Amino acid sequence: MMSRILFVFFLFLSLISCDSASKREKEIEKIPLDFKIVRFDKLFAEASPQSLPQLKEDYPYLFPKQFADSVWINKMKDTIQLEINREVAKKYPDFSETEDEFYSLFQHVKYYFPEFAVPDVLTITSEVDYKNKTIYTGDYLFVSLDTYLGEDHKFYIGIVEYFKRNFTKDQIVPDAANSIAEKYVPRAKARTFLANMIYYGKLLYLKDIWLPKQSKWRKIGYTQEQWEFAENNEEMVWRYFVDNELIFDTDSNLAPRFLYPAPFSKFYLSLDAETPDRLGQYIGWQMVKSYMDKNEVSIKQMLNTDAEIIFNNANYKPKK
Known part of the structure; x- marks a missing residue:
């Protein structure tokens, strides 16, 4: 019985969200522009x-x-x-x-x-x-x-x-x-891996809301297969970052391993060649989305919010 009630509740929330998004898009379509x-x-x-x-x-x-x-x-x-x-x-x-x-x-x-x-x-x-x-x-x-x-x-x-x-x-x-x-998006002030993940997460969050009709993988520059890997292995990637204490690490090698364009992300595991690059950007994006979903803040406030505050208040739980 409880599971049925929860299902109806979340369906109701989903319908409200979709209706709100539809109204917003209609408002956006009316905005006049003048450019060449x-x-x-x-x-x-x-x-x-x-x-x-x-x-x-x-x-x-x-x-x-x-x-x-x-x-x-x-x-x-x-x-x-x-x-x-x-x-x-x-x-x-x-x-x-x-x-x-x-x-x-x-x-x-x-x-x-x-x-x-x-x-x-x-x-x-x-x-x-x-x-x-x-x-x-x-x-x-x-x-x-x-x-x-x-x-x-x-x-x-x-x-x-x-x-x-x-x-x-x-x-x-x-x-x-x-x-x-x-x-x-202000550049990351701290040198931590987290600060740089959140920086890219903020960029991708803006691209996401600005390009609602674009596929998710195009927004980050992935193929569809790379996007599916990132989605299906989100928990594994996050667990690797946590278990290896990378979140607050300031090692400059983390950027080319997980944030910059490359043939693949570098976990130093046998599966590396199967992974897409920039998985740190992907995780940062999901973290920022979680923060915005769970906190009453404006986009401009979020953009100027410190990475650690976002991390502490995102209640980020990767997809399993």
């Missing part, structure tokens, strides 16, 4: 030495003054740049679908952070600078389209697989959301 998508990659590809002065006048922030015009003219003629132009034009003849995704992303950021100034989005090429795929400055959001041509593209030969798997079109908006989130 500028295909600067196309503008530069079609430019000539004669039209360069006008291009520089229109987009001065893309032409650092320390570089002479000859640098840009030579780039226009460069065979590698010309090939990049062709490949990007072939992959992205139209950008309207991604523009709609940006519109939704910006609406969600604006809803949770009303002071957010919606940036113009400029698509560029960067000679495959995959360490800076998206850059958010406040006024502008830059997207390097030559880093989103598909993981098997010939330009990416020699780049490690764990980077290449996210060189895809459907990763553009999650990457952009991460660049924006970095402006709102």
Whole structure:
């Protein structure tokens, strides 16, 4: 009898939560926005030495003054740049679908952070600078389209697989959301593994609420299989962290083992090769979610809350 009552109670809570989320999404859909998508990659590809002065006048922030015009003219003629132009034009003849995704992303950021100034989005090429795929400055959001041509593209030969798997079109908006989130999440003050886990957890929490229609694995940059491993082994991962007293450890090697992109997470166990990388980020995300579910705090308060306070009040219990 008691189990039936509990089932009905939790079903009731679930229905209330779903109804609340639906109302919130309807409110978000009404938020008006005014921004532009500028295909600067196309503008530069079609430019000539004669039209360069006008291009520089229109987009001065893309032409650092320390570089002479000859640098840009030579780039226009460069065979590698010309090939990049062709490949990007072939992959992205139209950008309207991604523009709609940006519109939704910006609406969600604006809803949770009303002071957010919606940036113009400029698509560029960067000679495959995959360490800076998206850059958010406040006024502008830059997207390097030559880093989103598909993981098997010939330009990416020699780049490690764990980077290449996210060189895809459907990763553009999650990457952009991460660049924006970095402006709102203070860097970890402490050097502990916990502080850094919570830092990434806060970033992922923002991406989660800003991109409700995106798959969970895209938000963290996993494949679906990697996500399923993380979900199915959450308790094992957390137990390893606790049993090996890593939570408050300040060892700098913990970041490359569990927080940074890598072929896999490094438990120094035989199963390592089967694990996804960045499992510390995943645990930090779940901890922040637990904290927000169980405490009456605003998102802005959470973002400025110390990692240990979040840890102590999250009552985090990993899935079994």
